[in-house]
Amino acid sequence: MDRLTIRNARLLTLGGSGPARGGDLRDLGVIDRGFVRCAAGRIERVAAGDPEPDGGLELDAGGRVCMPALVDAHAHLCWGGDRWDEWDRLRAGTPWPEILAAGGGILSTVRATRAAGEDALAEGVRVRLQAMARLGVGATEAKSGYGLEPETEARMLRAIATAAERSPVLVQRTFLGGHAIPPEDPAWPERLAREVIPDFARRFPGIAIDAFCERNALSVEQCRAVLEAARLAGLPSRLHTDQFTSMGGAEMAVRAGARSVDHLEAATAETVRVVAASNAIAVMLPCSGYALDGRQAPGRALADAGAAIALGSNANPGSAPTVDLRFAMHLAVRHAGLTAAEAIVAATRNAAFALGLGGQVGSLTPGMHANLIVLEDRDERSLVHAFAAEPPRHVVLGGRVLQG
Numbered sequence: 001m002d003r004l005t006i007r008n009a010r011l012l013t014l015g016g017s018g019p020a021r022g023g024d025l026r027d028l029g030v031i032d033r034g035f036v037r038c039a040a041g042r043i044e045r046v047a048a049g050d051p052e053p054d055g056g057l058e059l060d061a062g063g064r065v066c067m068p069a070l071v072d073a074h075a076h077l078c079w080g081g082d083r084w085d086e087w088d089r090l091r092a093g094t095p096w097p098e099i100l101a102a103g104g105g106i107l108s109t110v111r112a113t114r115a116a117g118e119d120a121l122a123e124g125v126r127v128r129l130q131a132m133a134r135l136g137v138g139a140t141e142a143k144s145g146y147g148l149e150p151e152t153e154a155r156m157l158r159a160i161a162t163a164a165e166r167s168p169v170l171v172q173r174t175f176l177g178g179h180a181i182p183p184e185d186p187a188w189p190e191r192l193a194r195e196v197i198p199d200f201a202r203r204f205p206g207i208a209i210d211a212f213c214e215r216n217a218l219s220v221e222q223c224r225a226v227l228e229a230a231r232l233a234g235l236p237s238r239l240h241t242d243q244f245t246s247m248g249g250a251e252m253a254v255r256a257g258a259r260s261v262d263h264l265e266a267a268t269a270e271t272v273r274v275v276a277a278s279n280a281i282a283v284m285l286p287c288s289g290y291a292l293d294g295r296q297a298p299g300r301a302l303a304d305a306g307a308a309i310a311l312g313s314n315a316n317p318g319s320a321p322t323v324d325l326r327f328a329m330h331l332a333v334r335h336a337g338l339t340a341a342e343a344i345v346a347a348t349r350n351a352a353f354a355l356g357l358g359g360q361v362g363s364l365t366p367g368m369h370a371n372l373i374v375l376e377d378r379d380e381r382s383l384v385h386a387f388a389a390e391p392p393r394h395v396v397l398g399g400r401v402l403q404g
């Protein structure tokens, strides 16, 4: 059965030829009562009113909201080990710098990931993708970045591809070689830019390149070299920047033509202005602020300045142990000033453009992947208002209704 029609639905079409900003960021493209017809894994028709029967499967939405499946603009998803002991120590009052000095944080996950086999890594990604699918996420990024040497980074990228092949979730791979500087290899960022990115560009076509610009990670200059290497290799780039410290990383990334600048909790008013005036998408990651110290990106200021905002779970074993993008949407409204409509656009249409998948997912448009969700409610604000909530009533990925 490869034909499916969802009828009698409140449709959020969320279409547009590029990322939304300004007033467009609140435009859900509502059709009060209509239908979506899917065939061969793609959206075939979206229209108001009632469909003619075509012999395929029909789902009566009963007036409930039908919208594109969510798109996670920033997720790690591939790692070995866990950080539960670290979490216990932190909760018991051990200062974070002390945990870091004892080899905790990103570097503890690097040790565990280097020790993990490819099958185990792929299985971890598979389980996380399955959880995402149940929660209504139809496309996501998956980053490497816990190897910090070529062999493990390549193993992570292969593991992500293996898991993605077996999943109905569309996965965009990102090589986050510039996540941190391993203590045993202080020249890693320079080697990454000079040798590893050109090599990986050949071995892993279609990947994006990412780095972490921060006082205890890569400097602005080191990140500039990484982004320049990406440009020379013809790959899109992104940057984790302005999370704890405003160092000029976002401004540099914008000038370097990065597709997105991610985090921005420490962005100044001037950084907000520069990012909003650029083509880079501002990817907010509210789950990190929730888990760490309560700081959030200036979402309202970014939206008012005209930035194209997207949302990501930032799923990772330390600062955002969740794959539920809906929680990021809730937090973006509750703590960073977005409206419910803006959070929905940021987690669908704009997130798709942040991943370079703007023509494929994130809106109900004929020709796109038939990835959509039907909510339990008839008002889409429920999606953002509720937290720790039940999965959507129906999740459809590749034109097939996900079971259980």
Ligand SMILES: [Zn+2]
Pocket: 074, 076, 240, 314
């Ligand atoms: Zn991240």
